[in-house]
Amino acid sequence: MSAHDQLLVVIDPVARRIDGESVRIAKDVLCGGSAAKISLPESPEEFARALARRGQRRPVIVGDDRALLRAVSLLHRDRWLGDGALGHVPVGADVHLAHALGVPPGPVAAARAVLDGGVRRLDLLVDESDGVVVGDVTIPAVAPTAPAAPGPCPDAPPELPAHGPAPLDPPPAAVPVAAGGLRHAYRTLLRGLVRAPARQPSAPRPHRLRVEADGALLCDLDQEVDAVTLRTLHPHAPGRAEVTVHPRVPGPPLTATATTITVSGPDFRYRADTQPTGPVRTRTWVVRAGAWGLTLP
Template sequence: MATFATSDQLLVIIDPAARQRDGESVRIAKDVLSAGATAKVCLPQGPEEFARALGRRGSRRPVVVGDDRALVRAVTLLHRQRELAGCALSVVPVGVTALAESLGVPAGPVAAARAVLEGAERRLDLLVDDSDGVVLSALGIPPAPARAAAVEPVGVPTGRPWLRTRYRSLVRTLAPRPTRLTTVPAPGPSRLRVEVDGETVVDLDQPVEAVTVAPGGRGAATVEVRPLSGPGAEATPLLAEGRRVTVTGADFRYRADAVVSGPVRRREWTVREGAWGLTLPLPG
């Protein structure tokens, strides 16, 4: 991990949704950051101004104050500008922040702002799809099964708490929320071909209830496929790991982090090892 000095110059980008949702947390975060470092504060009014501010950061270390969508937006912009490798991103979560917290960012504006000032950069794997989209934590197909909020996927290897945390985050993310995106009706079983590094895990002749994919560390993705179970039966999940995951099927949707995408008939995700840096608290 690369540690930071409080003398670093910060570019604090406050997402407009965060200002509307919880102005008090935004104020606290801004005060803590400004007291501990030289901070330039930007108040973009929309996505275009957000992108412009991030692109003009110069030597300043960017800090996003906002929810999971703001974090994904920042990583996506830096990826598409091919600037992820040289940029350590920091975030103070405000709003819906299950993704940020699953990655190790502290909850609460004071703890998160102190981590920005006193923490260290950790390089994390990234899933990049064939349309140049990114996945920070996990993706799920179909996007919003109604019972996902109460069930943790089985088959997660023991002794790997960080992976269990990511899967629990995925379950929370898949749970329906009162937003426009979650008006997508819960689909029935899907017929999908899932391939990992060219090897077929499940083919179109086997209906599946769900597929989850997450960066598993060490440059590999962890894949879980749940075949359709019969009445009163519990299907054994199919598990695989690999660098490249390809899903093919008839007009399927998927939720990647906080966003539902599709329908598509084919999508391929490739793991980029250590592709992006996030400031996290020092161990211990």
């Protein structure tokens, strides 16, 4: 039996909880067509250990996009991606990235692609800290903080129950109120009835970023930008990535293709695939052409 037929099927615990039936179907198809060893990790640490002990078996991930990205990151750090090929059966709530890469929907079709498909080499974005991106990087505008809800005036009297005050037994004796005390009570009542107008949420704040594509300057710190996106272009332009800058001023976005993209400026956060990252002051991504293999129909 060839090494291609020897599989290590790592089933993500989230997939088992969300859609156990699809997991069972995928496992039956994979085991029926190969010598598959099944791994059922219960934590990210066990997930990593299972991949590290794969031996000569070809790893197959059954899970959502996060499980796929975790496997790609671990295998990249293990320097295995350049030689091997990964199989994937998408199961879970978020599987958009897997389908965008070409993995067919449905556990049967995806499992058959693992068994009978071919290896397609795909690009990766790798940053200077050895983080990897399979799909997109997004640097969005800074979300505003939610305004606090207006509350009653500190001097306002306590609110009464909907059915009114409870009767006192016995009723208190009448107490004369001086003129000054009456004015104070009136002002307190008005303060309790008047509420400050609700503050409207502010618009997202733009960035001031310096963006360079293969050394060419797309925008500098004197320009406000609403967002910056990076996207690998496979299969349309393998080995290159597209960077798009959305300026705050009206006008078309600024775009370029490059193999190295550097973004710098005041602290900014970004999303690499589905993972929020940062804050950082500078980050450089380099396109690694054909850096990993995925078995596809």
